[in-house]
Amino acid sequence: MTLPTVAVGALGGTIAMTPAHPGEPVAPGLEAADLVRAVPGLRAVARVRAESLRNLPSAAIAAEDLLVALAWARAQVDARAAGVVLTHGTDTLEESAYLLDLLWDRPEPLVLTGAMRPPRTAGPDGPANVFAAVVVAAAPAARDLGVLAVLDDEAHLARWVTKARTTGVGAFASPGAAPVGRVVEGALVPTLVPAGPRLPALPAPAAPGPVRVALLECALGDDGALVDLVVEAGWAGLVLAGAGAGHVSPATAEAVSRAAARVPVVVASRTGSGPTATRTYGYPGSETDLLRRGALLAGSLAPRKARLLLWALLAGGAEPAAVRAEVARRGSAAS
Known part of the structure; x- marks a missing residue:
């Protein structure tokens, strides 16, 4: 043989x-x-x-x-x-x-x-x-x-x-x-059959270039200052590792509003397992509030992987609508 x-x-x-x-x-x-x-x-x-x-x-x-x-x-x-x-x-x-x-x-x-x-x-x-x-x-x-x-x-x-x-x-x-x-x-x-077919590959960037995507973890008492600093420093995108099902402080939520008007902002969960919520909580800094402010939710993607997805999309020249769609479908628990 x-x-x-x-x-x-x-x-x-x-x-x-x-x-x-x-x-x-x-x-x-x-x-x-x-x-x-x-x-x-x-x-x-x-x-x-x-x-x-x-x-x-x-x-x-x-x-x-x-x-x-x-x-x-x-x-x-x-x-x-x-x-x-x-x-x-x-x-x-x-x-x-x-x-x-x-x-x-x-x-x-x-x-x-x-x-x-x-x-x-x-x-x-x-x-x-x-x-x-x-x-x-x-x-x-x-x-x-x-x-x-x-x-x-x-x-x-x-x-x-x-x-x-x-x-x-x-x-x-x-x-x-x-x-x-x-x-x-x-x-x-x-031992395990994936829930669905594998998603198509993204276009490989010809070269990494100057695209930079930041990853910040939101901690107790976070005032959002680092979010503002990242955007002002010219980073192309931002991923926040939020608490629980994708939550941040009210002050950080205000910073997300400012940031999302200029660059893609993705919010993931720092817990290590489980998806971000979409419609459970309604307070300032909750997932529904962050969606209204223009943030994208990472679903079940861990923060480090959400950062790589956002980098690959931006480095590959994806338009904002494509970024939003790809984050949504690749963050799905079945993807």
Whole structure:
């Protein structure tokens, strides 16, 4: 039987980090070929071609790096790869996965994976995660699911996945949903069927350019001053992580009125799970009040992902009506 081809592109992260000297903190050092070579049994799953694209800690990954990875992944699929794996640091993996998911326009799986433990420690999880990621990337059942995050033998949709704890394996979860599959005995076993078909990809920006979208969390006693500062500083858009089902203080609500007259303002929930409300509360700073002031509600999109959606829309040149429509439909719990 001819094995499928899976392309593995390395971007860096803990999975590629080693200490310069024994006992010292780790930093990026290993290349894609090193990561693949460390995985027992991989040759029985797929023919793997590996390439190093970047070697950065995940906090240093920028949109420019992801656009490079996107173009590379597309080229691999066009060269008949059954799927693509990108190794990535776990700190921002959920954000990179979601941005790539917005732009990924192929049926073949694009899988992100990483590691919580560096290679030269007791029980490194990188090799197992690469193995599982390649299994998923090669699996026909993973087609048309968009971008997946695969760690600890679980496959999560980019739309829902988040890093739920700072250390230890099993750190990734899908609040409000669940893994769509698990890797068992070297095969992908689907566990959850998405509620509907995947939404079409957004146009990929030719280059990130100067588009900047701010993310602010609304805290107790917030006076809205930071909202005004962001707009006055020339940012192109703003996402607010509001309390509860998408609520802010009365003073911040006044600032939202001023901001929404100039730039798109999206309000998400800071709780970590569940959608913003639309018609439950009616006080100043509630969701109905913010809608009247011109804000958009993120639905079940987490604030970090709402920011990436707004950035992708603005960087892609979307008009205000398109921004409003895309935020509404991609924030739907079923999307």
